[in-house]
Amino acid sequence: MSTPAIHYAQQNHPRFLDELKALLRIPSISTLPEHKADCRKAAQVVADELKRIGMENVRLIDTEGHPLVYADWLHATGKPTALCYGHYDVQPPDPLDEWVSPPFEPQERNGNLYARGAVDDKGQMYMEVKALESLLAANHKLPINVRVLLEGEEEVGGGGIAAFVASKPPEMKADFALVCDSEMFAPNLPTLCVGLRGMIYTELEVRGAKSDLHSGMYGGAAPNPFVALAQIIAKLKDENGHILIPGFYDGIIPPSADELAAWRSLPFNEDEYRTHEVGARELVGESGYSVLERTWARPTLDVHGMPGGFIGAGAKTVIPAKATAKVSMRLVPGMTPAKSFAQYKAYVEKIKPAGVDVDVRLIHQGDPCLVPTDNKYMRAATRALHDVWGKDTVYIRSGGSIPIVGDFARHAGLPSVMMGFGLPDDNLHAPNEKFNLKNFELGIESLIRFFGEAGG
């Protein structure tokens, strides 16, 4: 059953896609200082569009980092108010040589749109804007009150929006949050995300000699920061994936038996996941836990890069004065960034090898969170999803972190509805990120119906 708004969305789909491509061409990489202007530009483009479609009080809100985008439409008297969240910033695109088409030149191939940010999160954020446009254009009003709050620092810890939300401004007055930054468990399987891991992203900087030294002259006497980092990292996690930081697992709240049972009934084939999604000869991680438990409900530790020394082609025989490891840990309910970071820092300082100094730096952090499933907004979401996809919704968690979801609950009392349309093979944070074109279209329809159900 089509509605005028859905009809409008279907008629205007090619234009929606062209607009999204224009937004994807802006390299709004929040972690790289040289792209600061691009971040602001992306924010302005979205703000201009929100104004054009009829949203009110549209403005950029400056933060210490990249600006927030705010807009509202509050004329649905007696109806609830949604806070629609998304982010316009993206991850760095490297390694560039692995992209089939350039990361900031969107290209359609095989029913997908390829570009950095296609799914995470410009494409999903833009679905919200286009659902609002469709409703406003078709009905000249929205079925509920809507506030839009978008950020440009999700990929770098979300400091700006966190400070804004913590200040409890009037712009946060709402009944629930709609977060479009997650994925469907499988193609055509409507999915709501009900749990997120938290994280601490850190740098370990190890310093040995006062300057770079010749490894022939000094090898055997001068401390080697890379060797020291290797020794430290090898003591952070054992070969079975068990993190060795004392107390790290204390207080973890495991999933309920019901939740675990539900996960077991999801369409998941470990061998296919290993072969097609990960593409590794073997999966790793703690024994005694399924893949979904390991990635959704257990803490993990990863190393992302180790800057320093000589990384060119060929050989340079240097003992570098310093080297750094970028190390992050994912946290699960029952853990807090502050406690985990303190345990980690104390342990690293205890195990650091002789001859070197270590700086343990916290780059950013986010709380783990679980969202309530027994409220009318979640029920509205499952009805809307059933209408569009013809199937019952599954509840999953995500191993990723959307720190603001915890802040919405803590500071503004908002339950979040995490409705996402990414797919497991969308290459988030990796080369050849994509968004399925059908999901972009049906995602907009799902959101149109959700706004209707939430106001019904």
Add this chain to the structure above:
Amino acid sequence: MSTPAIHYAQQNHPRFLDELKALLRIPSISTLPEHKADCRKAAQVVADELKRIGMENVRLIDTEGHPLVYADWLHATGKPTALCYGHYDVQPPDPLDEWVSPPFEPQERNGNLYARGAVDDKGQMYMEVKALESLLAANHKLPINVRVLLEGEEEVGGGGIAAFVASKPPEMKADFALVCDSEMFAPNLPTLCVGLRGMIYTELEVRGAKSDLHSGMYGGAAPNPFVALAQIIAKLKDENGHILIPGFYDGIIPPSADELAAWRSLPFNEDEYRTHEVGARELVGESGYSVLERTWARPTLDVHGMPGGFIGAGAKTVIPAKATAKVSMRLVPGMTPAKSFAQYKAYVEKIKPAGVDVDVRLIHQGDPCLVPTDNKYMRAATRALHDVWGKDTVYIRSGGSIPIVGDFARHAGLPSVMMGFGLPDDNLHAPNEKFNLKNFELGIESLIRFFGEAGG
């Protein structure tokens, strides 16, 4: 007592220095493909100068890498023939921001000349050229027969000269080699180097997933190549500096009791070395061995850089598909590169963690060597050094590697005289490399006298 040649050298010192500066301005970084033309240019500049001063048969000899420079003067009938060796290539200059003056803009400060290659080896190689010029200009002849053979790949393993020497060409017909690429043990202390460590320079490339993955989504299931590398490296060497590769120490020939006694009498203060030369809070390495034993006569293992993943500022939550570690080992007499590499490769393949593949690649190699001390060329060298410096010569080893010295002995039967004038704080392979200006001057005089003594 001055000779006409020494008088000439003293009179022409400012010009010699200007010429050296011009040579240092050419960024002949042999490991970086983009500097291939600079390497050839440096070779040509030196060849042109050899021709200008009266050397004969001057030419570049092409290799698979950068060209050799050859020249000779063979008119000292009945006198021995020296093969004068040096190299015109240099190490990469990074990290650039730690240089006080730019690496390829030579600058005099505090009695030193600062530039990449100042001491290693352009400055020392150029002393040979200027000693030959002084003798030819003052006497219109040389006291011995001289061949000059310079290379441009010393910093990348010296493949070209090794192949040339192994082919036993007529250009190698000589009685001994003069190698100017080492250092004095202390300022004003004439020094001959009689032993060098060998080396194997390798890369460990670890591959996990087929492409970069989001550490939130996949952390806990996907193998992390950096963690795997850390686990491997931590098993290569223990925290006491002992290398754990099975059989690695088998067959090592320790220094003689006499040599060890001589080392103990050298002016060496471990605390000063630690504080001023290394600048670390603590020295590392195998217990039970002195610093000189550890750096001259014991094998070591170092990591020089770990390319891969995300090395920019801030955060990227990626599990990279692959990561690499540049790992080298220094070898001592009794070890061979082939055997050590085979042991290392087999061990790495045995200890590699689950879920990853490892490529163990040999980038370059060099044999360890000891040179004979009981020949007339070494005696000529000690007399020459005593004349200039007024002190008895000390015999040291170097922890570094000059692979060609072993090849000179093996393929051409040439004993090497390793007469060097670098100083321990010259920052070889590091930012702010320098050459002491007095050593440049007295080094030329030492070589002039050495040529005289060797022909006497």
